[in-house]
Each structure stands twice: as structure tokens, then as C-alpha cells.
Amino acid sequence: MATYVDILKSEFPEIDSELFDYITGVLDSGGADFEDGEEVYDAIGGVLQEVSADSKNEDDVRDICLQMFNTLKLNNHHGSQKQVLLDAPVQLSQISADNVSAAKDVQGIWMMKRPQNTTVDAKKLEKAEAKLKAKHERRNEKDSQKASTPLVLEEASASQASSKKDNRVDQSGKNRSYDIRIENFDVSFGERCLLQGAELSLASGRRYGLIGRNGLGKTTLLKMLASRSLRVPAHISILHVEQEVAGDETAALQSVLESDTLREELLDEEKRLNARIASGNGDGTESVRLSEIYGKLEEIEADKAPARASVILAGLGFSPKMQQQATKEFSGGWRMRLALARALFARPDLLLLDEPTNMLDVRAILWLENYLQTWQSTILVVSHDRNFLNAVVTDIVHLHSQRLDSYRGDYENFIKTKEDRLKNQQREYEAQLQYRQHIQVFIDRFRYNANRAAQVQSKLKLLERLPELKPIEKETEVTLRFPDNFEKLSPPILQLDEVEFYYNPDHRLFSGLNLSADLESRICIVGENGAGKSTVLKLLMGELTPVSGVRQAHRNLKIGYFSQHHVDQLDLNVCSVELLLNKFPGRTEEEYRHQLGGYGITGELATRPVASLSGGQKSRVAFAQMTMPCPNFYILDEPTNHLDMETIEALAKALNKFRGGVILVSHDERLIRLVCKELWVCEGGKVRRIDGGFDEYRDILHEQFRKEGYL
Known part of the structure; x- marks a missing residue:
């Protein structure tokens, strides 16, 4: 592979030895400090321009500097000690006559005197040297600051124009409308403007789906509404299902009941009044107040609350036993379900849901669709699930081009x-x-x-x-690509034979498991949360060893794995380019950018800290990382979480074009229908194939709901 020395000799064959020694000395000593080709140009571009005279223009010299930067980066990643082969040794004694110490020798590169008969402008040489020295000092200062300063993420902010009349009506308490209208507002995230001069109208009792590409600000808009950074009438209660319930000794059912604060306050007051009467310390007014409390409790049907809470929990997958468990005993995913159950039970005037189907299995999603169809107050939901939106929403709010457009009807409309x-x-x-x-x-x-x-x-x-003429803005098409430059493998590719597995001998998770897949496979595994879907994937990958039975895999099988907890596998403190560089060293920055670009992480996005990216953008970075080694088989665990609908469509197309095998766990009906030829149902310690595909599985679940009284 060519070094920067080779490039210099090839592009500037007439360069004199003094300048050659000077330029290679600058690149050799300062190579680790350059961040891009532009900085190399700043350091030596002026000198090279003089050397080339009229044979090369400025753009040519910039391209050459970029080539030399790429070789520098490659050398730096292969080792900290860089070796440069020159035609003749550089005599440091000529640079620094005193030669007092190695440090002074290195300093000599900044102090080097030029012969008077050189054809290069001496002032330009001094300017180039000064730039590189200043850059070196800034880099040292930046590194020391970075070591001591934690990563600080940008914060979101919102502003809006509101009339004095609206403010007076709201403050007076005379506004009893539950419609929400927010006009002429802006939302920003750090220095990026997400919405400008936008309008949002939410009519009471309607269910709105908020859609738009990843990273445009859907989640940020929900947070601005929930925090009332955007003015929502004070009498309208808001609940934002964003964070999981904190784990403590409270039982799951009781935790849901406590979310109805009005009921809890009335019951607490009832206890205090009865205790006062029983102790003989009453003043005679307690019975009147108790009558009022009983009237309000009857009005809100407080006696039916435990049954209603239990139905909600059961619909979201909590068994009777689980409903009595302490919240601290549940995993993060189940505590997110608990947060959703609390919100559904509390029945706020405005319910804000951000990707509610991410933590649910297909059974729970179908139940939630049915439950929300009879919801009486207003909903604003961000979702990538096309079928969920078609089943639930009455209106669509489309976020694009820093504005919001409203449409009546479901997603298809x-x-x-x-x-x-x-x-x-x-x-x-x-x-x-x-x-x-x-x-x-x-x-x-x-x-x-x-x-x-x-x-x-x-x-x-x-x-x-005439009004200003603007061309129609069309959203760019999302494309994903899964490289498949590999040879065909002869079966068997991957199989489990009579596998038994358990974490605890008293609770056998699987027995008699017989599964097989090849490069033609397009398999989706479905089942309730906790049924063992992720365990099956880990058995197939060889991450878990069967207690008995055999896993067989082709010797050339190369599996790419996408975890539903992919964010945990990413270094959030570096940018996407650095993340790939650290994982797969030895390639050029252009190669890393090209890989990320194939998944929509382009331009400035690729140099932003991963922590500042949206959920969908982090997923795309995880895809770029997973596909870089070119696997011939993909195992994907909930790959659609946080992806927008356009990206899910692109994912489906990419998987269909891919010539290797695919096994995925997903609750996204659209992706399953577009990609999968086989459906495996995981339940009761077995994995069975359903010949009728997703339609048959959906019918089975609906029949279960009818038997259990949820429909």
C-alpha cells in the first residue's frame, strides 16, 4: 500500500531534497494531530502549491493532501511507532547545530532555516509551520479538557407566540374546553431547529398518530408537551409514558391503583375521618364530609377500580401471580408495561405514547389496539407500527420540513x-x-x-x-443494503437436534427442540414475552450451550446479530465514524463514512456523539456495525424498535434481496408479512411451525381473547 512518501515522490518528482525532507518531517511528527485532509493542506498545501508551479491547481493539491492524510491515519491505527522510508536519512545535526537533547531536535522542525536560493516563498513556509504548531497546542489542550470533562448532551427547548386573551382565559379558570390548539411555535434541540412556526391542533376525544422520519423531533415534541414547555390549558391533565416504573415493594396491581390520585386521596381522607370518629375526637362535621366522599367515590366507580386495573394488567401480559409481585422483581421491559398500565388506568385528558408497541409482544399489541379503540379522551401516539396506527388512530400528524401537517383518517388514508x-x-x-x-x-x-x-x-x-415559487419537497427514499458477496453454503447450515435447555433444573425452558435453517430461510419467531424467544436465538448462535442435544452449524457460517438492546453495545461517547474505526481498525475514513451512509448516517450525523442521536439513528448505526464484516446469516431480535416506517420498508426490501439466511424475532406485522416465509410460535417449552402464517397466529390470539373475556 502506498505511503505518503510514495505519493509525494509520485506527484512531485521534481521536488528538491530540502523541501522533501521538510514536508516528510512535518507529516511524520504531526501525523497523529491531523483530523482531516483539510488540516494537512493547511500545514503543507502552500508549499506544495509553490512546488507544483502551474502543473497542479488548488483542488489537485487538496486531493493529494487527502490521500496523504488517509495513509497517515492507516499507519497510526496499525501502531503508535510510524516508520517512514526516505531516499536519504534526515540529518538532525544540520537542523539543530547544538543538538543538546532529543526534545530540541524535535523542536528543530519548527526552527529549520531555509537556503536563500529556494524557489518557495519563505513566508508561506513560516505560516504553514505556525499553523501546524498552533494546531498541535490546541489538540493537547482539547485532549486534556476531554479527559476531565464528561459528555454533555444538547438540551431541547420550545417557544411559542400566545395571545394575552388566551392567557387571561386560561388563568381565570373559565376555559373548560378540552381541545388543544398551539399556534406559531418553535422547537429546538441544541442548535438544531426541529420545528419552526408550527401549528398543532388536537380535538378532544380524537386519537392522533405522530409520524415522521427518525431524528426530526417526534419524541422531543412529546417531551415539550408533557413538560408544558408548550402551553397546554392548565385544567387538561397530561400523562407521558416515557420512563419505566421505579421498582420497590409495592405490588404491581397496587401500583396501578395508586396512579388514580383522586381515588387515592378520597380513600385516604375516608380513613382519616373514620379514625377520628372511632377515637371520639370528631367535631361533628366528619359525617357530612364522609357523605360527600362516598358520593364522589361512587361517581368515579371506585369499587370497580381493582377489577379494571386487573383487566388492563392481564391484557398487557401480567398473570394473576405477577399482578401480586413487587415492582422491584420485574425487568425493565415489564416495568415499562407497568408504566403503560398505570397511564391507561389513570385516564388522563391527554395521553402521550412514545412507541408503545416496542415493549409488547404481538398478543399484547392486539389487546392494546382493541382497548384504545374505545378510549374517550385525546391520544397523541408516536409509532412505527403501520398496522397499529391503522387500528387505533383517527388522525395523522406528519412532521416534516420543520412543520406539522394534519390528515383525517388512518395511516393508509x-x-x-x-x-x-x-x-x-x-x-x-x-x-x-x-x-x-x-x-x-x-x-x-x-x-x-x-x-x-x-x-x-x-x-x-x-x-x-407573483408569490415566491418553490419546488415541491419530496422526502428522499430510504435505502438499506446488506452485502452478500459470499459463496453459497451446502446444507445443513444451522440446526438444533433434540435440544433441552434450562437455567434452573426445576424449571425446564425447552425440551425436544428440533429446528433447522438454511440460506433460503426467512423465519420469524413469535410468542409472549418470557416464552424464550431470545433464548432460542442464543441457542442457534451458540452463545448458550444445550443441557442435552446438539447444535450443528456449517464451518463457514458467519452470523450477524442485532440485539433488541443494541444501544447497550454502542459506545455512546464517540461519533459513528470513530465507533466503526475502533471496532474495525485499518480502513480509511471514507470507507467508514460509506458504510454509515448506506444506513442513512451521513454528513454531520456521522460526526455527532452517538449519545445525541435519536433511537432510530442509533439503530441504523448498529446495522452499519453489524453488516461491516459481511455475514452470510442474520439473526435479528426486534430490529424495528425505534425505526420509522420508511426505514422498516427499506429493511424489508434489503432482507428480501439478501442472499443469505434470516431468522428474526419481531412484533411488527408489516415486516413479518413482507419478509417471512415461516412462522415459529414459541410457547409451553416448545417451538412449533404455523402453516397459515401470521393470519393463523392472529386468529389464534383473537380466539384466546374471546375465551378470556377481553373482547
């Missing part, structure tokens, strides 16, 4: 209406463009005709008065 709108806007744009061109032709034709001067002036004024 949104797609159709949006296409019609775009066609109409395109026709209007073309008509306006044609009209402008017609006026311009008249102006150009008679511009110098004195008899038509008045008409030309009139046409010019007309052209100025």
Missing part, C-alpha cells in the same frame, strides 16, 4: 391523501412555472421595443408581485 396533495402541488407548481415563463418570454421579446415599454414595465411588476 394518509398515504393516499399525501400522494394526491403532492400531485396537486406539483401541477400547481408546473402551472405557475409555465405562467412565469410566458411572461418572461414577452419581456425578453419586447424589452428593447419603445412602443411596448409600458407593457414590458407592467409585466415586470406583475412578475415581481
Whole structure:
């Protein structure tokens, strides 16, 4: 592979030895400090420009500097000691006559005197040296600060224009409407503007789906509403299901009951009043107040609350035994379900849900769809699940181009209406463009005709008065690519034979497990949470060893694994390019950027700390990391979590084009229908294949709901 010395000799064959020694000395000593090709150009570009005279322009020299930067980076990643082969040794004694110490020798590169007969401008040499020295000092200062300063993430903020009249009505308590209208507001995240001059109208009792590409600000908008950074009338209660319930000794059922604060306050007051009467310390007013409390408890149907809470928990997958367990005994995923159950039980005026299906299995999603269809107050839900949106929402709010557009109907209706709108806007744009061109032709034709001067002036004024013509903004198509430059493998590829597995001998998780997959496989594993889906994946990958039975895998099988907890596997303190560089050293920055670009992480996104990316963008970085070694078999555990719908469609297309095998665990009906040819149901310590695919599985679940009284 060419070094920067080779590149220098090849591109500048006429360079004299003094300048050659100087340039290679600068690159050799300062190579670790350069961050990109532009900094190499700043250091030596002026010198190279003089050397090349008229043979190379500025762009040519910049390209050469970029090539040399790439070789420097490659050498730095292979080892801290860089070896450079020169035609002749550099005599440090000529650079520093005193030669007092090694440190002074190194300093000599900044102090080097030039012969007076050189063809290069000495001032440019001094300027280049000064730039590189200053960069070196800044880099040292930056490194010391970075070591002592923790990563600070940007914060979101919101602002809006509100009328004094609206404020007065809200503060007076006379506003009893449960409609929400927020006009002319902005939302920012750090220095990035997410929404500008936007409007949001939420009619009471309607269910809104908030959609848009990853990273545009959907989650941030929910947080601004929940924190009331955007003005929502004070009498409207808001609940945002964002964080899992804190674990303590409280039973799951009791935790849900406590979320109804009004009921809890009335019951507490009832206890205090009865205790006062029983102790003989009452003043005679207790019985009147108790009558009022009993009336309110009856009005809110407090006696039915435990049954209602139990139904909600059961629908979300909590067995009767689990409902009595302390919240601290549940995993994070189950505590998120508990947070959702508390919100559903509390029945706020505005319920904010952010990807509620992420923590649910297919059974719980179907139950939630049915439950929300009869929801009486307002919902604003961010979801990537196309079928969930079609089943639940009455309206769509589309976030794009820093604004919000509203559409009546479900997601399918949104797609159709949006296409019609775009066609109409395109026709209007073309008509306006044609009209402008017609006026311009008249102006150009008679511009110098004195008899038509008045008409030309009139046409010019007309052209100025026309509204600004903007082309239709179309969202770029999302594409994902899974490289498949590998040889076909002859079966068997991957199989489990009579496998038995358990973590605890008293609780056998699987027995008699017989599964097989090949490079043609497109398999989806479904089942309730806790049924062992992730365990099956780990047995297939060889991460878990069967208690008995055999796992067989082709010797050339190369598995790429996407974990549902992929964020835990990413270094959040570095940018995406650095993350790939650390994981797969020895490649150029362009290669890392190209890999990330294949998953939509381009430009400035690739140099941002991973921690500052949205959930969907982190997933794309995880995809880029997973596919870089070019596996021939993918095992994907909940790959759609946090992805927008366009990316899910692109994921489906990429998996269908991929020539290797695929096994995935997913609750996303759309992805399952687009990709999977086989459905494996994980339940009761077995994994069985369903011939009827997802339709048959859905029918089975609906029948279970009917038997259990949830439908």
C-alpha cells in the first residue's frame, strides 16, 4: 500500500531534497494531530502549491493532501511507532547545530532555516509551520479538557407566540374546553431547529398518530408537551409514558391503583375521618364530609377500580401471580408495561405514547389496539407500527420540513391523501412555472421595443408581485443494503437436534427442540414475552450451550446479530465514524463514512456523539456495525424498535434481496408479512411451525381473547 512518501515522490518528482525532507518531517511528527485532509493542506498545501508551479491547481493539491492524510491515519491505527522510508536519512545535526537533547531536535522542525536560493516563498513556509504548531497546542489542550470533562448532551427547548386573551382565559379558570390548539411555535434541540412556526391542533376525544422520519423531533415534541414547555390549558391533565416504573415493594396491581390520585386521596381522607370518629375526637362535621366522599367515590366507580386495573394488567401480559409481585422483581421491559398500565388506568385528558408497541409482544399489541379503540379522551401516539396506527388512530400528524401537517383518517388514508396533495402541488407548481415563463418570454421579446415599454414595465411588476415559487419537497427514499458477496453454503447450515435447555433444573425452558435453517430461510419467531424467544436465538448462535442435544452449524457460517438492546453495545461517547474505526481498525475514513451512509448516517450525523442521536439513528448505526464484516446469516431480535416506517420498508426490501439466511424475532406485522416465509410460535417449552402464517397466529390470539373475556 502506498505511503505518503510514495505519493509525494509520485506527484512531485521534481521536488528538491530540502523541501522533501521538510514536508516528510512535518507529516511524520504531526501525523497523529491531523483530523482531516483539510488540516494537512493547511500545514503543507502552500508549499506544495509553490512546488507544483502551474502543473497542479488548488483542488489537485487538496486531493493529494487527502490521500496523504488517509495513509497517515492507516499507519497510526496499525501502531503508535510510524516508520517512514526516505531516499536519504534526515540529518538532525544540520537542523539543530547544538543538538543538546532529543526534545530540541524535535523542536528543530519548527526552527529549520531555509537556503536563500529556494524557489518557495519563505513566508508561506513560516505560516504553514505556525499553523501546524498552533494546531498541535490546541489538540493537547482539547485532549486534556476531554479527559476531565464528561459528555454533555444538547438540551431541547420550545417557544411559542400566545395571545394575552388566551392567557387571561386560561388563568381565570373559565376555559373548560378540552381541545388543544398551539399556534406559531418553535422547537429546538441544541442548535438544531426541529420545528419552526408550527401549528398543532388536537380535538378532544380524537386519537392522533405522530409520524415522521427518525431524528426530526417526534419524541422531543412529546417531551415539550408533557413538560408544558408548550402551553397546554392548565385544567387538561397530561400523562407521558416515557420512563419505566421505579421498582420497590409495592405490588404491581397496587401500583396501578395508586396512579388514580383522586381515588387515592378520597380513600385516604375516608380513613382519616373514620379514625377520628372511632377515637371520639370528631367535631361533628366528619359525617357530612364522609357523605360527600362516598358520593364522589361512587361517581368515579371506585369499587370497580381493582377489577379494571386487573383487566388492563392481564391484557398487557401480567398473570394473576405477577399482578401480586413487587415492582422491584420485574425487568425493565415489564416495568415499562407497568408504566403503560398505570397511564391507561389513570385516564388522563391527554395521553402521550412514545412507541408503545416496542415493549409488547404481538398478543399484547392486539389487546392494546382493541382497548384504545374505545378510549374517550385525546391520544397523541408516536409509532412505527403501520398496522397499529391503522387500528387505533383517527388522525395523522406528519412532521416534516420543520412543520406539522394534519390528515383525517388512518395511516393508509394518509398515504393516499399525501400522494394526491403532492400531485396537486406539483401541477400547481408546473402551472405557475409555465405562467412565469410566458411572461418572461414577452419581456425578453419586447424589452428593447419603445412602443411596448409600458407593457414590458407592467409585466415586470406583475412578475415581481407573483408569490415566491418553490419546488415541491419530496422526502428522499430510504435505502438499506446488506452485502452478500459470499459463496453459497451446502446444507445443513444451522440446526438444533433434540435440544433441552434450562437455567434452573426445576424449571425446564425447552425440551425436544428440533429446528433447522438454511440460506433460503426467512423465519420469524413469535410468542409472549418470557416464552424464550431470545433464548432460542442464543441457542442457534451458540452463545448458550444445550443441557442435552446438539447444535450443528456449517464451518463457514458467519452470523450477524442485532440485539433488541443494541444501544447497550454502542459506545455512546464517540461519533459513528470513530465507533466503526475502533471496532474495525485499518480502513480509511471514507470507507467508514460509506458504510454509515448506506444506513442513512451521513454528513454531520456521522460526526455527532452517538449519545445525541435519536433511537432510530442509533439503530441504523448498529446495522452499519453489524453488516461491516459481511455475514452470510442474520439473526435479528426486534430490529424495528425505534425505526420509522420508511426505514422498516427499506429493511424489508434489503432482507428480501439478501442472499443469505434470516431468522428474526419481531412484533411488527408489516415486516413479518413482507419478509417471512415461516412462522415459529414459541410457547409451553416448545417451538412449533404455523402453516397459515401470521393470519393463523392472529386468529389464534383473537380466539384466546374471546375465551378470556377481553373482547
